[in-house]
Amino acid sequence: MRFLLVEDNTELAAAVVERLMLDGHVVDHAPDIQTASDFTATTSYDLILLDIMLPDGDGRTFLSRHRQQTGSTPVIVLTARSEVTDRVTLLDLGADDYMVKPVDFSELEARCRAVMRRRGGVAQNLLRLGDLRFDSLSGTLKLPDQDIQLRPRELRLFEVLAQTPGHVFSKSTLVERLFSYDEDVTDNAIEVYIARLRRHLEGSSVRITTLRGLGYKLEVT
Structure with a gap:
């Protein structure tokens, strides 16, 4: 955030x-x-x-x-x-x-x-998306067969995407949400964190979709 x-x-x-x-x-x-x-x-x-x-x-x-x-x-x-x-x-x-x-x-x-x-209209730290549970307090993705501890930047990126599943976020918007003015970053940094989250989500019903030229959105299949 x-x-x-x-x-x-x-x-x-x-x-x-x-x-x-x-x-x-x-x-x-x-x-x-x-x-x-x-x-x-x-x-x-x-x-x-x-x-x-x-x-x-x-x-x-x-x-x-x-x-x-x-x-x-x-x-x-x-x-x-x-x-x-x-x-x-x-x-x-x-x-x-x-x-x-x-x-x-x-x-x-x-x-x-x-x-x-x-x-966000949520009373607890636990968010359910398909067969995945996300504990924002511990920063843990709870998949059907394992729990994955997210690193801080991965955690914040997932929070942004999971707040509004189906909403398309451009790279520039995600850079703005994840990095301060003092940090020298490029849009490629977002690609790195998106790739990490995709690996973590493998085997679940949640995925991150790329819309070429527009950005990314989180979907529950």
């Missing part, structure tokens, strides 16, 4: 980015509202982690504007304020969840997973 972290504390931002990237996510960091607005104007994100007190304004202004512009991206607010009235205001403005600083990284990861499940 591709996340946007809006946080001006460089040490905290670096720690959050490192932790989430170890889990296989792509994370872009914006230190202020203007940079965050520039990012969201050109990039589609799966989740936004938003600080409130920022150098060029209040994160609540960004949140309100994001929702008014029909932005449906889930938002978890990171705030130093713990008063009930502050939390109620954030939720009323459109926040999906909030965490009071200092954050516990394990809890942050769990809250990210929970928000993403709610966004």
Whole structure:
């Protein structure tokens, strides 16, 4: 998944980015509202982690504007304020969840997973596709005759494809979802990960189909 972290504390931002990237996510960091607005104007994100007190304004202004512009991206607010009235205001403005600083990284990861499940209308970590089960928490493909542990980038690619079976994703879209601005990659990188997933899916009723000139889609036969 591709996340946007809006946080001006460089040490905290670096720690959050490192932790989430170890889990296989792509994370872009914006230190202020203007940079965050520039990012969201050109990039589609799966989740936004938003600080409130920022150098060029209040994160609540960004949140309100994001929702008014029909932005449906889930938002978890990171705030130093713990008063009930502050939390109620954030939720009323459109926040999906909030965490009071200092954050516990394990809890942050769990809250990210929970928000993403709610966004996809899924109550649990287990997804069933034909004779295959996918455990997003452990990153495991459960095939009829074996379990396969996916590497972080394989896991995130499969998550993207499995969210909407039958939907065609272009290479450029997948690059955007799997790699940050700081990473120098080409479309060929997607071919490598697609080939790995296809090998893992052999023997199951799930396959990844190539549509020449268009991209890839996941199908259940």
